[in-house]
Every structure is written in structure tokens, then in C-alpha cells.
């Protein structure tokens with residue numbers, strides 16, 4: 054029985070390949086419906102042509118730029134090594150310390166970034182001596198950056214070589230500060246110096262940095278179109294202009310030389326001295342190119358956007374700082390330890406170029422055409438649900454088949470599943 058039936062449906066399936074289905078169409082002669090349908094089609098066509106193709110430049114092939122940036126900072130800053138003066142004018146000749154480009158740009162060349170010192174804490178002539186050094190008396194005695202407290206040498210002996218704030222515990226107690234001495238570079242950096250550096254007027258702060266200028270040179274290349282662009286030589290490219298100009302959003306937007314304070318105020322920094330000089334900051338310099346190579350332009354100009362991305366209100370660690378040492382070679386190796394605060398600029402270049410091409414045009418148009426079926430769906434809904442004669446249209450469009458009418462068929466199915474009963478429909 055089952056075999057015969059299987060053969061039957063197999064033949065049936067094979068034969069169905071040789072059949073053809075066509076859709077029955079209901080043609081509605083209604084001006085209202087026709088108008089709605091055409092308007093919907095027009096809106097969708099308008100979207101495809103007006104928005105996707107023309108406005109979004111769907112007719113263009115796109116290319117992403119590869120780029121390189123370097124920067125040069127100019128300016129001179131003066132600080133005072135005598136930490137008791139409150140104004141640089143009171144600094145004695147022998148304590149004056151001048152910082153030039155080679156001093157305050159650290160490291161001298163970085164790819165896609167630049168750092169300028171604006172404030173520093175210096176611990177000079179550190180050496181490593183047998184017996185170690187007294188630990189910072191203000192160092193915390195808790196946490197990972199701890200110093201060990203003691204009453205007698207035995208207290209320190211117990212934790213010998215444990216990492217302390219500024220070195221490794223030596224095993225001797227410094228009775229003056231009640232803290233274990235440390236092996237390492239000393240005299241150690243004192244946190245009271247660091248605290249003093251965060252008060253306006255500290256003689257190693259460098260207010261002159263806000264008047265420094267930064268020349269940003271950037272070139273971009275579109276590998277697909279084999280075209281090169283850059284941020285120099287736009288607009289007025291005479292040598293005398295480039296030597297003296299300063300970038301300004303509205304009047305000198307092609308000038309590649311930026312005053313630091315202009316960058317900071319474009320990034321939303323209100324006061325150089327109050328907000329960034331003491332603790333430092335991280336600023337992104339976004340350089341954006343959007344080139345339309347169909348227009349007859351030889352150049353396409355960048356747009357700059359500046360954002361401060363460190364969190365100034367972060368209590369754990371705000372701004373930007375790091376430590377480094379300058380070593381002196383002598384009988385006993387020695388070094389000057391610097392903790393520097395400053396401005397880190399991060400350059401982010403993005404460039405896109407578009408040029409007419411048939412393939413993207415066809416792709417945009419083709420994918421847009423798919424949307425046209427929306428017009429049919431919406432018009433169908435309107436006609437069969439919303440219009441005044443909706444029910445009439447509905448009846449003409451949909452042939453309703455009730456379950457009652459197929460009941461006979463359903464009974465036969467149940468009968469067939471019971472083998473003990475005789476079933477007239479088997480033949």
C-alpha cells in the first residue's frame with residue numbers, strides 16, 4: 054500500500070516539473086487607488102535616484118586613503134630650578150633653565166603623535182649606593198605603591214627585598230621617618246614635590262607652551278585612483294604666507310601651522326594654565342578629507358577637528374604624564390629622574406574619495422528597485438483594508454476557501470491512517 058502510494062507521488066512530483074503557474078491579476082479601475090499606487094512608486098523612485106544615487110553619490114566608486122603625518126613644534130620655555138620663587142622674574146641667573154624643541158618634545162619623532170612637556174618634577178643626581186636610601190616620608194603605607202613602616206631594623210629585615218614605593222626594602226629602619234630604607238635610585242622622588250607641581254605658580258611649569266606653534270604636515274594617497282593630496286600648498290601657498298600664517302577655522306583654514314592655545318580652545322579647553330598645563334592632557338587631531346574626483350578640482354582640502362579625550366575629572370589619574378631618566382656616565386652611574394606632564398597630540402587621518410563608475414551605479418539602482426515591491430504591498434493593504442469599498446476589493450482579490458469545504462478530504466486522511474478499516478479511496 055505504502056509503496057504504491059510512494060510511486061504515485063513520485064510520478065506526480067516528476068510531472069509537476071512540466072507544469073506552469075501564472076499569477077491571476079486583479080485589475081482595479083479606480084483613479085484613487087491608481088493615483089496612490091503611482092505616488093508611492095514615485096516616492097520610492099525619488100528615493101532611489103534623488104537620495105541613494107545623487108545625494109549619497111551611489112554612482113561613485115569609493116577609495117580609502119593611506120596617510121602619513123609628522124609635526125614640528127616651535128617655541129622656547131623658561132623655568133626656574135629654584136623651587137621657592139613664585140615668579141620667573143625673581144629667578145636668579147644661575148637657576149634659569151631654558152627648554153627648546155629638543156628638550157620638550159619627547160620622543161623627538163613619533164609616528165602619528167607628538168608630546169610636549171608643560172610641567173615637570175625633577176629629581177637630580179640619583180645614584181644607587183650601598184645601604185640604600187631613606188624612603189619618601191609621605192609615601193602611603195597601604196596599597197601596591199606602599200612604603201613599609203618600622204620601629205627597629207628587625208621590622209625591615211623581615212620584609213627585605215619587598216618592593217617598596219621607590220625601591221626594594223633594604224632591611225634597615227630609618228628612625229627619622231619610621232620607614233624602611235630602600236635599595237634603588239636615590240635620593241628618591243618625593244611626593245611633596247609632585248603635589249607642589251600641581252599648584253599654579255610652580256617654577257617648573259611652562260605657561261609659554263600655549264604660544265608655541267605646531268606645523269602639521271600630512272599627505273594622503275588613494276591607491277585605487279593613484280592620486281595624492283595633502284594639507285600644505287592649499288589656498289595661498291606662497292612661502293612668505295606659510296612662514297607667518299596661523300591656522301584659523303574661519304580666516305586661515307588652509308594654513309598648516311597651529312598655535313597650541315588655538316588647538317586647545319577648539320578642543321573645548323577653557324584655560325591653558327588651569328585646565329591642562331599642570332596635569333597634562335590628550336588631544337586628538339582629526340584630519341578629514343572627503344574628495345569628489347568627478348569635480349574638476351586638482352586638490353581636495355582637509356577639515357580639522359580637535360577633541361580632548363583624556364578625562365579631566367578622573368580622580369585616580371587625570372591628564373597625561375610619564376617618567377624618564379637621563380643618565381650620566383661617571384665613576385658611579387647617576388641619573389636625573391623626570392616626571393613630565395604635558396600635551397599628547399594624537400593625529401587621526403581619514404580620507405575617502407569617490408569617482409564615477411558604472412558598477413556601483415548599477416548596484417545602487419538594482420538594490421533600490423527591490424524597494425518598489427513595497428509600493429505594491431502598501432497599495433494592496435490600502436485597497437483591501439482602508440478604502441471605502443475595501444471589503445468589495447478584498448472579495449475580488451482573495452478567493453476564500455473554508456475549512457468546511459475541505460472536510461471531506463480531511464476525513465479521508467484519517468481513514469487512511471487506520472489500516473483495519475476498509476477504505477474506499479485506496480483505488
Ligand SMILES: *[C@@H]1O[C@H](CO)[C@@H](O)[C@H](O)[C@H]1NC(C)=O
Nearest residue numbers: 259260261262263264265314
Ligand atoms: C603669548 O603671546 C602673547 C601675544 O604675543 C603675549 O602677550 C603673552 O605674554 C604670551 N604668553 C606667554 C605665557 O608667553
